[in-house]
Amino acid sequence: MNADYVKHAVRRNPLSSLFFLIGMTIILFVIAVLFNMLVRQLVINTDGFLAIARDSAVVRSIWLTLYTSFLATVIAVILGIPLAYVMARHSFPGKDVLSAIIDIPVIIPHTVAGIALFSLLMRRGAVGSFFEQLGIVFQDSMWGIVAAMFFVSYPFFVNAAIEGFSSVDPNYERVARTLGANQWRAFRNIALPLARPHLLSGAIMAWARGVSEFGAVVIIAYYPMIASTLILYRFNTGGLGQSQPIAVLLILICFVTFLAMRMATRRR
Amino acid sequence: MNADYVKHAVRRNPLSSLFFLIGMTIILFVIAVLFNMLVRQLVINTDGFLAIARDSAVVRSIWLTLYTSFLATVIAVILGIPLAYVMARHSFPGKDVLSAIIDIPVIIPHTVAGIALFSLLMRRGAVGSFFEQLGIVFQDSMWGIVAAMFFVSYPFFVNAAIEGFSSVDPNYERVARTLGANQWRAFRNIALPLARPHLLSGAIMAWARGVSEFGAVVIIAYYPMIASTLILYRFNTGGLGQSQPIAVLLILICFVTFLAMRMATRRR
Amino acid sequence: MISIERVSHDWGGIFSLKDVSLSVKDGEYFVILGPTGSGKTLLLEVIAGIYHPREGRIVLQGEDVTQLAPERRNIGFLYQDYNLFPHYDVMKNISYGLAVRGVGKEGRLERSRELVASLSIGHLVSRDVTTLSGGEQQKVALARALAPRPRILLLDEPFSALDENTKAALVREMKEVHRRERVTVVHVTHSQEEAMVMADRIGVMMDGRIVQVGTPEEIFYRPQSTELASFVKIENVWSGVVARLEEDAATVDLGAVMLHVPPDTLAVGETVRVMLRPEDVVVGSSSPGSARNTLFGVVTDIEPRGFYSLVRIDCGVLVTATVTKRSLELLSLTVGASASAIFKMTALHVIRQ
């Protein structure tokens, strides 16, 4: 039945079939990259992998990565929802420019972002010196990691939120207002819940992007070591044998968290 | 007039005005990060900046970055167009899974991607040893850089291309076919030109993403040094003074190229 | 009473209102009729306070509300797509307007039950709104808009999203709701049939301006301009000069033929336009009837329009008449056949040029 279906499709759509075969090279490449690594650690090197998974420095760095990215996402959500709502609902002079500025972190090379952030937030930097008086230090601290992760990840949340609010027909809010709701109430009762799937998936993406960042973080805060820094450090000092288990552990935790969050948000 | 307009807007939409103010903190943060760095180098440290801009190692690394990312983008375009067309035009069992696999590089931490790629493509790796016999080496070579950049950047192109082909009503191609065009001709004459704006902007995004990558590249190919690697190296050895000028030079070249490409593609 | 006083506004350079003045009486069912893009919806949105007009005033029952926020106007609004809140069930949709006003649970239930009963949607109350049919959505949206007892109900093309059969049933229901709830209705539509069936009075809107206000009879049978005559499809519009004036009739010379028209306030020698709806022309094979005006001529064209055809007869002037398919067969009308066009004097409408 299924083979029949495929044969059918190939005869009817020779072009699509050819395209499918070409396109599968990308898919196979990705699968090979992941599969090779997972097999090496989970099947061949099981004992070594389990030993690393119990290494408290590794566990601490992974936990730090997940936690700092979570904080960065929370900040992106709090500041990003109002920004996205205004961008989605209003047109005003200079909106294109704002939109371009929002996207800047996506196209900035990661180490450049790191240098720029370091320069601004270091102890003697323009903003860093101000924050130091408040007791918040970014250089080689958790807050530096959060700042770097926030910088590279907020566009993922803000763009998803703009899309989310744009997908909500403004007539819903207008109807709510004719029914007696003020602007805030219409936002809270109508726009926010209707945009929620986009907001949640945007937050998940932003969190994943924060976890994935390395270049910007390593410059502003080599210590405390996030998982990526630890991987590179162990790679440089102990080679693949020391670094790959951490990579596999990190990726497994990321996938599990990512899927769990996706499923939790889809169920509603 | 304009002040009047704003006053008006604030009175009519107190909520939007508040949201706008909250949202502006993100915009101001991004501007501060960039502005601080650009002022330091272009205004305060002009001489030092110009000296670095004439340093042949710097120029070589920037050129290498732009060039390898260009190659990675070309590969993404060649393999990605067929994949995206099939994803946009057909529904088949397992399509959701393919779609998830396509997105994997976006959520994988960069150093993890580097470790995975290194493990597969190193001289004694499963695929690397095969390619070595063909004379292509990835480890510490330009091809390694291209492979890493391709891995992290192709999703940007493929997703834009899927969106592009999806935005072309399939009835256009159907009409073309009833007029006598075969599937390939309908694709070339209709789908491809109509999806072109999306394809171009996807390619530009993929190129920018490739240029921005550091974590994955540094593991598979520390040498030859791409700009990001050189920035971190100089940061570690010479501090901000040695690294920031390179960062500014790279970002200026990126912005100029990015804007030039955007404008060139918009004009058509 | 709603008083719209010299309101001008434009929206994105696409839709605009140009010096619109209108007044709608309390309890009236007022229809704004106009082609797509004439600015009808924008006018409703300005009345509701969704947009504030660039110029002019909106006065509701003596109160100038021009600058008031929509939530402080107490106006019900039904958009074309109804926009039921998809994350609320039917009951929560209906009672939303009461909930935001702080009405307690009991009060909400009471009023909702009343509306649910009056619109016979009791079987829907716990349904998910995304599962409702178009007609059901309209009723729920209507109940939601009526729940806070608005002063005015604004309806934006309320039937355009419905199929023919659902529409026919709901038109009657809407009229009854209007009576029962004693609410002033302003209803926007592009459908002449809808306007004719529903309106107490009609305002015709074209290109951002109100061109005529009147009863359906006045709009469709006695338009005051040839532009409006063409819009309401009065097929026969002839130019002529008043030739004679008697007590019970005036005679208008159309050049080739003379017509008897109601005398009204005409004066001999005036240039006038005479209008006649095609439905008011009786076509005979050739026997003259009792009607004052009988013209003879040759059929030049038969345009089938379904169960009716438009028959054009050249009687010196071209007369267009609506004829049923059966009559067409009965009279064996074909192009080239001779025929008579008969119409009552009172069916003629005369305007000065």
Add this chain to the structure above:
Amino acid sequence: MISIERVSHDWGGIFSLKDVSLSVKDGEYFVILGPTGSGKTLLLEVIAGIYHPREGRIVLQGEDVTQLAPERRNIGFLYQDYNLFPHYDVMKNISYGLAVRGVGKEGRLERSRELVASLSIGHLVSRDVTTLSGGEQQKVALARALAPRPRILLLDEPFSALDENTKAALVREMKEVHRRERVTVVHVTHSQEEAMVMADRIGVMMDGRIVQVGTPEEIFYRPQSTELASFVKIENVWSGVVARLEEDAATVDLGAVMLHVPPDTLAVGETVRVMLRPEDVVVGSSSPGSARNTLFGVVTDIEPRGFYSLVRIDCGVLVTATVTKRSLELLSLTVGASASAIFKMTALHVIRQ
């Protein structure tokens, strides 16, 4: 000739064709009439080869094309939205079908000019297609589809994207094109007026099945099922028993009243349905006419439908008649008034139950 033989297919579980058989003659203008979602467009797409049916055959002029790719069938297709290629100008759109067939520049120009002249779109040739009005788009799409001289032209709701006035003008043009190009047309629509005006023959499609094929007269005045009668809005459908049979008329007992109907092939004692279009009922104040069937009763309901109203008269059976607004006034018909319903015996259509 197009022969559709027992074709079944379904698309995404939403639209489906169930054992459809049809044959369309060469040069015929065939209309497929059905409500939205009945599978009409899917049938066209199966004929064009865009989908290959799960079961059944499509035979074009003797050739089985069921498995042929669309580009090898030489069938013209007009989608509802016309789908002019937005990156080509008008001329390139029209000549696309010739270009892909390898017709040289001169041949392309010649055929395109011919069509441009015949459709009077000369002023459009160098225009950007995105600037065309709906009616202009339709003409260009028509020229594009006709350029390669297709055996068959498939039209999917060709008028639904146009406003009323443009539509009226283009309906006539389409009929002329059909004559001039001598092309077989299969036209899909949900509009009964459109089907009646345009069709040589009509196939009525409901829920994926063809329920009746016939001339417009047969479909709208002599439907073979009560389901179809209701779809074509024959308001009067009465159940009865044949009571008497004479040479020139049969008598049907409806319980409360007796009707004279055409005798045809009826037999005494048979249970039948008698159908009557509301347009064929003449309403009088109460004077009997020459028609065979005159019923007396009381007006129970008047439903305004614009320039016409549906008047329901309870004469023992409920009779629904179409009455113009003027006649309504003239006869002073109101609910509760007595009235007579008069109709010719030949207007009655009888089917066995």
